[in-house]
Amino acid sequence: MVDTLATDVSDARERIKAAASRVFSTKGLDGARMQDIADEARINKAMLHYYFRNKQQLFEMIFEELLTRVFSALEALVADHASFEDRIRAFVSTQITIISEFPAMPLFVLLEARKDPELLSRKFVGKPLDMVRQRFSDMVDREVSSGRIRPVTFDQLFINILSLSVYPVVAEPMIRFVLGMESGAFQSMIENRKTLVADLIIRDLNPFSI
Amino acid sequence: MVDTLATDVSDARERIKAAASRVFSTKGLDGARMQDIADEARINKAMLHYYFRNKQQLFEMIFEELLTRVFSALEALVADHASFEDRIRAFVSTQITIISEFPAMPLFVLLEARKDPELLSRKFVGKPLDMVRQRFSDMVDREVSSGRIRPVTFDQLFINILSLSVYPVVAEPMIRFVLGMESGAFQSMIENRKTLVADLIIRDLNPFSI
DNA sequence: GTCTATAGGCGGATAGAC
DNA sequence: GTCTATCCGCCTATAGAC
Numbered sequence: 001m002v003d004t005l006a007t008d009v010s011d012a013r014e015r016i017k018a019a020a021s022r023v024f025s026t027k028g029l030d031g032a033r034m035q036d037i038a039d040e041a042r043i044n045k046a047m048l049h050y051y052f053r054n055k056q057q058l059f060e061m062i063f064e065e066l067l068t069r070v071f072s073a074l075e076a077l078v079a080d081h082a083s084f085e086d087r088i089r090a091f092v093s094t095q096i097t098i099i100s101e102f103p104a105m106p107l108f109v110l111l112e113a114r115k116d117p118e119l120l121s122r123k124f125v126g127k128p129l130d131m132v133r134q135r136f137s138d139m140v141d142r143e144v145s146s147g148r149i150r151p152v153t154f155d156q157l158f159i160n161i162l163s164l165s166v167y168p169v170v171a172e173p174m175i176r177f178v179l180g181m182e183s184g185a186f187q188s189m190i191e192n193r194k195t196l197v198a199d200l201i202i203r204d205l206n207p208f209s210i
Numbered sequence: 211m212v213d214t215l216a217t218d219v220s221d222a223r224e225r226i227k228a229a230a231s232r233v234f235s236t237k238g239l240d241g242a243r244m245q246d247i248a249d250e251a252r253i254n255k256a257m258l259h260y261y262f263r264n265k266q267q268l269f270e271m272i273f274e275e276l277l278t279r280v281f282s283a284l285e286a287l288v289a290d291h292a293s294f295e296d297r298i299r300a301f302v303s304t305q306i307t308i309i310s311e312f313p314a315m316p317l318f319v320l321l322e323a324r325k326d327p328e329l330l331s332r333k334f335v336g337k338p339l340d341m342v343r344q345r346f347s348d349m350v351d352r353e354v355s356s357g358r359i360r361p362v363t364f365d366q367l368f369i370n371i372l373s374l375s376v377y378p379v380v381a382e383p384m385i386r387f388v389l390g391m392e393s394g395a396f397q398s399m400i401e402n403r404k405t406l407v408a409d410l411i412i413r414d415l416n417p418f419s420i
Numbered sequence: 421g422t423c424t425a426t427a428g429g430c431g432g433a434t435a436g437a438c
Numbered sequence: 439g440t441c442t443a444t445c446c447g448c449c450t451a452t453a454g455a456c
Contacts, residue, residue, distance in 0.1 A: 012421090028238035028321055034450065044423055047450060106381070108319045111238055111353060112313050113383035120387040129388065155389055155399065162385075168369050171316070173323035175372075177330040178339065179365050186247035189365065196366060203389045204410055222439085244432060256442055259433060 013042040013051050022054065025105040029059050029112055043208045050204060064123050066105055073098055078135045083088050088161065089198040094195050095165040103169050129200075136148040149205040220379050223261050225251040227400040230272050231360075235315040239269050239322055273322065276315055276332050281339060283308055288345045298371065299408040305375040306404050313379050374407040 019040035023032045034055060052058040056082040066100060070187040076090045090161050099106065113120050144151050169190060204210065227251035233242045234403040244265060261270040282340050286300045309316065321328050347364040354361050378385060379400060413419065 026324060028240060030238060030239055031321075031325065033448095046452080047421065048423080050421075053451095055450070074314075081321070102415070104321065104324050104382075107324075108318050111317050111321065111383060112312065112382060113387075114236060115241065117383065118384060124387075130390075133388065133390075155391075158389065159378050159385060159399075160374060163373045164370060166381075167373035167377035171320060171372070171376075173320060173327065174211075174316075175369060177323075178293075178343065179367075179368065180340075180343075184456090189369075190295075193366075200370070200414055203419060204414060205218060207420070208417070209413060243430095255432090256434080256441065257439080260439070263433095314427065 012041070012043055012047065015047060016043065016051055016058075016124045017062065017065070020058055021066065021102065024059060024062055025066070025108055027101045028108045029055075035197065059112075060123070063109065063119075065111065066102065067120075067124065068127075069098060070095075071124070071127065074129070074136075078132055078139070084139065085202055088201055089195075092161060092165050092201070093194045093197045095162070096169065096190065096197075097171045099166050100190060104170060106166060106170050130176070136173075143205075147207055150207040151172065152210070157205075161197070161201055165193070168193060215291055218387075221252070222253055222257065226258060226268075227252065227272065227275070227373055230268055231276065231312060234269060234272055235276070235312045235318055238318045241263075243286060248305055269322075270333070273319065273329075277319065277334065278337075279308060279329075280305075281334070281337065284339070285344045288349070293413055294349065294358070298411055299405075301377050302371060302408045302411070303404045305372070306379065306400065306407075309376050309379045310400060313382060315407065316380050344354065353415075357417055360419070361419040367415075370414075371407070371411055374410065375403070 016037065022035045034048055035045055038048055073094045075093065076094050077087050112176055140154040141156060143149045156200050172186060175181065226247065230247050233247045233250055244258055248258055256314060258268065283301065283304045286304050287297050306380055335366045348366060350364045385391065
């Protein structure tokens with residue numbers, strides 16, 4: 001076992017990061033207790049400060065790693081040579097899968113980004129985000145000008161896809177409360193959305209719709 | 211001035227509630243400082259404890275009032291005698307307007323609801339939520355069976371409307387970062403969505419779409 | 421590297437004068 | 439009702455033994 005990329009659960013450092021992901025993403029930065037993270041990682045509280053100088057530094061590391069995963073999903077939009085439709089289907093499905101793993105993650109990311117508006121740009125300078133956006137934006141424009149989809153702005157299309165994919169997972173407590181859903185029903189509803197959302201988006205882009 | 215319903219800003223109690231709304235909804239329950247709320251309300255910290263026994267009680271009052279406003283918007287869905295389409299348009303527009311006033315509110319509502327899963331049901335028992343849902347659900351079913359809209363489940367329709375309306379406002383920091391938007395551009399984009407989202411939903415319900 | 425014990429401070433809450 | 443001063447617990451962080 002010399003796989004340096006694999007997450008080694010026996011490694012304290014990796015256990016801490018996994019524990020911190022869970023605790024931060026459910027309780028937020030302020031609500032999280034170093035003791036909670038230590039317990040979750042089956043480690044002494046003092047060891048947290050041995051591996052990571054302080055809470056803020058631990059948080060920023062987790063923050064960055066979570067977002068890197070999310071952003072890398074964007075590459076499904078430009079990476080391979082699939083059709084426009086298939087790219088959207090892949091993106092929706094990936095996005096829902098990732099968010100489902102840490103459903104509260106967008107909550108704390110957005111809360112912290114609001115408290116510290118520079119956080120995002122501080123952590124993600126020089127990442128290939130602009131390029132991905134540009135390429136997907138161009139792709140949308142090509143589809144529009146060739147008449148394969150109806151005229152839409154890239155921005156609104158992107159926001160629609162993200163909203164329909166991410167929000168339902170994040171808003172689980174509210175949705176289950178308002179619609180009176182059990183946990184199982186909620187989960188299969190989310191599962192359905194991996195295709196349902198893509199269907200909606202594709203249908204909406206059809207140039208021959210009303 | 212004997213209007214007991216109007217919010218009297220000279221009344222300390224009302225100033226505190228307004229201040230607490232702002233502070234809680236931007237910093238969350240744990241991140242909010244009683245001192246911040248006191249400053250924002252231009253009042254002494256001790257007075258907070260005079261008017262509201264403790265932080266938790268102040269929080270629960272704000273929580274309940276914010277959610278009551280959101281839920282009451284649901285009544286746009288069933289209240290008057292407008293057409294199905296107009297009800298959806300009214301609901302989308304109202305929802306975006308309310309959320310825009312306290313954009314971070316869903317963040318802290320959802321975060322707290324996750325930390326304390328009983329919170330929602332504890333605070334909202336006996337409210338006319340079930341009735342509104344039932345009436346709107348029936349309405350959807352009638353539209354479907356009469357062939358005026360294509361077959362959809364009420365649940366997924368509701369979730370789509372909510373996601374498209376609420377999430378973009380909530381996710382402002384992320385959207386502006388990824389799409390490189392200035393504050394002004396973002397706001398007019400949101401304003402556009404008041405009709406754009408309704409258009410999308412209505413178009414999607416058309417039984418003669420592809 | 422691991423752990424115990426403890427420092428140190430922040431922030432919620434209260435006492436008590438006015 | 440309003441304010442100052444202060445208490446006290448909780449939680450981050452570190453010192454220091456092993």
